[in-house]
Amino acid sequence: MSGLASVGCEPGTEIEMSSNNHAYNRELQQDARSWAAFTGSKYTAALRQMTSPFTQGLLGDRPSARHLISVLDQHPLVGTDDDGPSLSDNGFYADDPWRFNGQTDFVELVLVVEMLRMFTPTVAGQEPELSSYKLKHTAEQFLRPHCDYVSNGRLIWAAAALGLDLVDRGGSLNLSVGVSEREHHYLRRLTGSGQERPRGHQFRPPGLLHLQDALARCAAGGPLTGAWVRPASAQVGAPFHDWLTAQVGRPDPVGDIANDYTAGVRDSDHPIASTPGELLSLLYDVEPSPSFYDAAVAAIAEWMATSPEAAPIRTDLVTRDAHEVAGWGAGPGDIEVYRYRCPCGFGEIVEEHDNTPGFREHDVHIRCDRCREEWLFAAGLPVRGWGLVPAIGAGRAQAG
């Protein structure tokens, strides 16, 4: 798409370097000429925009002005058809002409391209759900103060230039744009006014942090860091999470907690619980009703009884204390005490190690009446490697 990738990357000879620079400058000049002609603005103003740090490609190749212009002519949906142009600022088949200010119009369009690049695109078979109109507002929120206004048409234009899936819902100025709806929701919570900030980051747009950093660097006039590489969409194995989300819709307490948990993951209310212990950690934060906690224990017991991948539960460490002691004749040693939350959160699990020569006692116990009834230490584990299993699950396993 451009010669940018080859500039300054390879330890080539001076001749190669200068020819790369020469090719790159020619690209910029051709783009500036095309943009000036297309928008009816001055060449020098267009060239200034082509050389702005903001337009050199923050999450990928430098977006080329000639490519952007050609999209309006050739794109299968929003390109020119027999009746003329099919896109302008107000949206799809709006018939007002584009408005260009001749100063920042190209930079702003490129910033919308970069904003859309941060998301995971929808894949074949996945229906785009996000309205271009909603996205344009999110783009404005996110790109402030670098760009204050984004028109619906420019949002669609940028999406078309990136090859994102675009769907005409019929009779609307808006199109549906093929980027992850969950990731958009996350960004909306992050940047929208009056929104509660996301507390789980499973749907953070993959390019978000790099783009935020790059925008700040551009604004400060500093050098950019290395190129961003879109992460491969490797699904991290989280068997407990997968099992729990598969229980959605069950007409019992386990179904209820599965519904709540899955909705919370989807809306970035909390992180994914890849283990039952992580589910208990999430529950500490929301102070569940007793029946909700009971449902969580029932879900965990069922998972442990049915899944070969289930491991005993560890809970959150609260404090760690170690102090040296003089010892009794055989020399000094130390005593370590670790306090963990108990599963219900109202008591604790205490792990103690007396490392004094001649004593060397190691012990772990539950200091919570309720959890002593409901949980057992899994058999066969060393004190430091303790883990809990639900008493009802253990009972069922023994009975079975």
Ligand SMILES: [Zn+2]
């Ligand atoms: Zn407890």
